[in-house]
Amino acid sequence: MSESAAYLAEGPRVALRHFSHADADEFTARARESRTLHHPWLFPPEQPTAYASYAGLLIDDPTRVGYLVCERSDDRIAGFININNIVGGGFLCGALGYGAFAHAAGRGLMSEGLDLVMDQAFGPLGLHRLEANIQPANEASIALVRRAGFRLEGYSPDFIYVNGAWRDHERWAITTEMRH
Template sequence: MPHTAPRYLAEGPRVGIRSFTPDDAAEFTARARQSRDLHRPWLFPPDTEEGYAAYARPLIEDPARAGFLVCEKHDGAIAGFININNIVRGGFQCGALGYGAFAHAAGRGLMREGLDLVINHAFGPLGLHRLEINVQPGNAASIALARGAGFRLEGFSPAMLHVDGAWRDHERWALTAEMRPAGRPPRTTG
């Protein structure tokens, strides 16, 4: 897929992060369709252009959300996405992360590098103090990503989130700015 990627907000050795745009619909939804087996039963990213428009609009327009596409620097291909949802300002300065890799990028360490970039951006330019990740206990890849980025397990929430037609249990993982050295460079594998 040809790319004319917008400027990255932050870059690591192999990936850059950038905001969602309406023009990303075709590539994002094609990759979501190609990644169904990887995502199910944990994640259901939009796989139609109409679904993408409804999904991306708040990530672009709502100040309580920030959406980032993780893109491979060598060709601009979208490797995955990381969103900060439910941003609360004031004394809290917190947001909840949600993320997903696309199948062609899974297992290559690209999301790990992208997550480090998003964390640095959240604790830097966005001015957040705390990030949380809620993960279904059986989602080993997501838990490994959270743990590897320095998040700590804080608890368990029964029937926390409605996913795939049922209320699902989630583990709560968190990271604060004090837990992370300032400007920590992205870790890479491979």
């Protein structure tokens, strides 16, 4: 584990920690290695300068929280799960963004990581609801949230601009009550 990072939560195989600027080299290398896995759904930063901007938002913007999902055995970054667009008041909701890295895909590490993130969201962050907006053909992403107990709530045509076009998305969500 990097000297500046401490685990926020631990499961049997993974642990969560916040993004740091010191993670730029590993994160961008893993993003480059995972380009085929991510395309056409996701485009995490592949260069240190892009990572600095990306991580800066997750570190400095109070409406976002970023988590690195790390393998406990060697602290390698397996993936990331961010809670974006956090709204307080009567809403208490955030929108998830996430991705596994190729070396970790299909091993259940992101499921374990998402469970830990939901503990953070519904515990210390005090949220009531998490949403995930997913392109309908992204079967792996849909399977992840379905396993975690999210329910399909709707369909939004031309919802998010991804890879040069407005893409349709399914809206999945979970509330704190659904976890108990």
